[in-house]
Amino acid sequence: MFIHLYNSSVVMKKTLVLFFVFSFAVGCVSSPLGRKQLIIVSDEQMDQMGSMGFDEMKTKIPKARDQRLVNYVNCVVNPLTKVVGGNWEVVVFQEKSANAFALPGGKIGVHTGILEAAKTDAQLAAVVGHEVGHVLAKHGAERVSQTLAAQGGLEILDKILTGKSNGNKREAIMAGIGLGIQYGILLPWGRTQESEADVIGLDLMSQAGFDPHQSVELWKNMASLGGGQPPEWLSTHPSNETRINNLQAKIPEYLPKYQQAVNRGLHPRCAF
Ligand SMILES: [Zn+2]
Numbered sequence: 001m002f003i004h005l006y007n008s009s010v011v012m013k014k015t016l017v018l019f020f021v022f023s024f025a026v027g028c029v030s031s032p033l034g035r036k037q038l039i040i041v042s043d044e045q046m047d048q049m050g051s052m053g054f055d056e057m058k059t060k061i062p063k064a065r066d067q068r069l070v071n072y073v074n075c076v077v078n079p080l081t082k083v084v085g086g087n088w089e090v091v092v093f094q095e096k097s098a099n100a101f102a103l104p105g106g107k108i109g110v111h112t113g114i115l116e117a118a119k120t121d122a123q124l125a126a127v128v129g130h131e132v133g134h135v136l137a138k139h140g141a142e143r144v145s146q147t148l149a150a151q152g153g154l155e156i157l158d159k160i161l162t163g164k165s166n167g168n169k170r171e172a173i174m175a176g177i178g179l180g181i182q183y184g185i186l187l188p189w190g191r192t193q194e195s196e197a198d199v200i201g202l203d204l205m206s207q208a209g210f211d212p213h214q215s216v217e218l219w220k221n222m223a224s225l226g227g228g229q230p231p232e233w234l235s236t237h238p239s240n241e242t243r244i245n246n247l248q249a250k251i252p253e254y255l256p257k258y259q260q261a262v263n264r265g266l267h268p269r270c271a272f
Helices: 002-028 043-060 067-084 112-116 121-136 139-151 155-161 168-183 191-207 214-223 232-236 241-263
Strands: 089-093 100-103 107-111
Touching (some): 043 139, 043 155, 067 121, 067 191, 100 121, 121 214, 139 155, 139 168, 191 214, 214 232
Parallel strands (some): 089 107
């Protein structure tokens, strides 16, 4: 009887803790598209992680040498970040793998290799808009929260942020924020996260004055790239036929925003 009571009080305690964690987090956070999210890390912690990961990238991979190419990428990215607001650091990496990423803390990385798939300025805007969409929807925070829950809690994050933890746990967290492939871990985004990033990306590119139809062309190019070896970006942003259908169905909703932007004189023409 005693054991039974003891057990049930432990269960009760756990249930209560879970209830409070769950109700606090789920009650307070929802994605820009209204989906409830379980997030136990703060924006500040995510921003710190993003900055830390980005600084590491900059020490590992050289920056692009061709200033014309850097200007081109900035010509595309600046109108997008203007729509979002805040300060964004943009780095073009001299790296032939087709990849691009955005991190909490206002960081955007573009590999030179992505230009093989993103053949026009609007297609590059679709890539970056999608990436920024993941950040705005706090997808990294969601994934890091899951990883922390599985690995034993928030104290691991403190250790990583204060430089006291390296190795597997650190790599798992870095993979969570969206830098996995750079750390040798492939962590694809989920289907729900992908469609949210697609929709936010469409919104951003349209408001910035890039034709949203080009998002579909981008995914077609991406799919036809690489022969036997799929592009790096596709391995963390799994695609399927329904993605293109969903994008096509959504484009009419965002065309008016694109038209308004063009009418206001926002119609970036970036060339390289
Ligand atoms: Zn994605």
